[in-house]
Amino acid sequence: MPPYAYFHKKFVPLSEAKIGVLTHALHYGTACFDGIRGNWNEEKQELYLFRLKEHYQRLHKGCRILKIDLPYTVDELCKLTVEVVEKSGYHEDVYVRPLAYKSHQAIGVKLHDLEDDFLIVVATLPAYLDADKGVRCCVSSWRRIDDTMIPARGKITGIYVNSALAKTEANIRGFDEAILLTHDGHVAEGSGENIFLFIDGKLVTPPSSDNILLGITRDTVMKLAKNELGIETEERTVDRTELYTADEAFFTGTAAHVTPIIEVDERQVGDGKIGEMTKKLQDLYFGVIKGKNPKYMDWCTPVRAKVAKAS
Numbered sequence: 001m002p003p004y005a006y007f008h009k010k011f012v013p014l015s016e017a018k019i020g021v022l023t024h025a026l027h028y029g030t031a032c033f034d035g036i037r038g039n040w041n042e043e044k045q046e047l048y049l050f051r052l053k054e055h056y057q058r059l060h061k062g063c064r065i066l067k068i069d070l071p072y073t074v075d076e077l078c079k080l081t082v083e084v085v086e087k088s089g090y091h092e093d094v095y096v097r098p099l100a101y102k103s104h105q106a107i108g109v110k111l112h113d114l115e116d117d118f119l120i121v122v123a124t125l126p127a128y129l130d131a132d133k134g135v136r137c138c139v140s141s142w143r144r145i146d147d148t149m150i151p152a153r154g155k156i157t158g159i160y161v162n163s164a165l166a167k168t169e170a171n172i173r174g175f176d177e178a179i180l181l182t183h184d185g186h187v188a189e190g191s192g193e194n195i196f197l198f199i200d201g202k203l204v205t206p207p208s209s210d211n212i213l214l215g216i217t218r219d220t221v222m223k224l225a226k227n228e229l230g231i232e233t234e235e236r237t238v239d240r241t242e243l244y245t246a247d248e249a250f251f252t253g254t255a256a257h258v259t260p261i262i263e264v265d266e267r268q269v270g271d272g273k274i275g276e277m278t279k280k281l282q283d284l285y286f287g288v289i290k291g292k293n294p295k296y297m298d299w300c301t302p303v304r305a306k307v308a309k310a311s
Contacts, residue, residue: 004087006080006120011087014121024102024114029158031101032062035254038085038094038122038303039289047085047094048291048300050254052078054216059098062154067111068100070118078301081120085303088122095125095255101157125255128192131282134260134274135176135251137190139240140166144180144188144211152188152211160192167191177251179243179264182210187238193251193259194218196233197242198277203233204246210237217252217285220299224284231277248275250282257289258282 007017025031034055038047056077063070072080081096088094103117129135142165145152150159162180170178170191179195180188187206189195194215197204203225206212225231243249249261249269258281260274269275274282288296 002088003090003122004084005122006084006118008117008119011084014088014123017119017121019103020105022105022107024104024106024108025157027107028102028109029156029161030066030068030111030114031099031157032059032066032068033097033099033155033157034059034062035155036081036096036098037254037289038090038096039291040090040092040094041290041292044291045091046291047090047303048289049081049085049096049303050289050301051216051220051299052081052301054219056098058155058214058216059100062156063100065151065154066102066156068102069116070100072118082301082303084120085122090122090124092124094122097121097123099157128253128255128257129176129251129259131257131259134262136174136263137177137179137261138170138173138175138265139243140169140178140180140191142166142169142178142180143183146183146211152213153208155213163191177261181240185240186210187240187243188212190251190253190256193253193256195238195261196221196250196252197238197246198248198275199242199246201231203231203277204238204242205233205235206238207235215253217254217257220288221252221258221281221285224288225281228284229277229280243269246270248278250275250278258285 003014005014005017056074098120100118104114145162166178189212222233243264244267251259260278287293291300
């Protein structure tokens with residue numbers, strides 16, 4: 001059974017889901033997407049789609065920014081996603097990519113009076129960052145896009161050129177990931193992740209006003225820290241030098257999960273190892289997303305293994 005996509009309002013093999021060369025979104029980055037993890041639980045023989053509704057609520061907001069007509073409710077989008085994952089039949093972790101885009105076949109820079117469409121693809125995703133060993137980072141020479149340029153709160157495809165420039169710069173320089181600063185020099189986020197610091201017994205993370213994506217994994221970690229560990233998170237402006245002096249640091253994101261940061265700009269974070277608080281949050285998080293924590297099962301949408309294939 002091949003992996004499937006939801007494309008042009010029907011389910012088709014992924015290999016048949018293709019767009020035309022004049023598609024507006026291809027030329028101008030006029031699309032909104034989201035990333036949703038499906039986490040395989042071997043013991044229960046089920047996949048769990050994590051915080052599915054919250055992802056689609058965010059997608060709807062992004063579509064409003066780009067004037068994209070998304071003619072599905074959140075519940076309808078959830079149902080479509082479950083069906084396409086079931087049809088694809090994976091017995092392993094998957095990554096779901098919904099995309100709402102300007103499908104108009106014409107050249108011309110604008111958002112209005114254009115046709116829109118929507119698709120969902122399902123694929124496997126290798127480890128985005130090494131969550132077991134931790135990552136070495138550098139502060140990028142590229143600055144984070146400002147809300148008055150392209151709103152960071154929407155996962156708009158065009159904005160990710162900013163992230164790609166930073167990521168490639170970091171990798172070419174021998175680092176695993178980049179950390180971007182705002183236009184006025186404060187810490188924003190990684191190329192595709194939110195960032196947390198652990199300072200003097202509490203978590204600190206940049207606020208939405210510092211041009212970050214309001215990450216769903218970010219929100220998850222803040223809730224777990226408070227509910228399970230009694231640790232509050234302070235959302236405030238973060239200076240670059242705090243990256244060097246923090247006790248611990250880590251990234252969060254759908255692709256990155258909870259990934260420890262062990263070095264920034266060739267300076268060790270803490271003792272250069274995975275911090276105690278980071279490890280606690282990491283363990284909590286992985287238990288929750290795989291449906292192993294009964295308190296948070298309402299965050300997990302099961303996909304039955306009886307329709308899946310062995311990979």
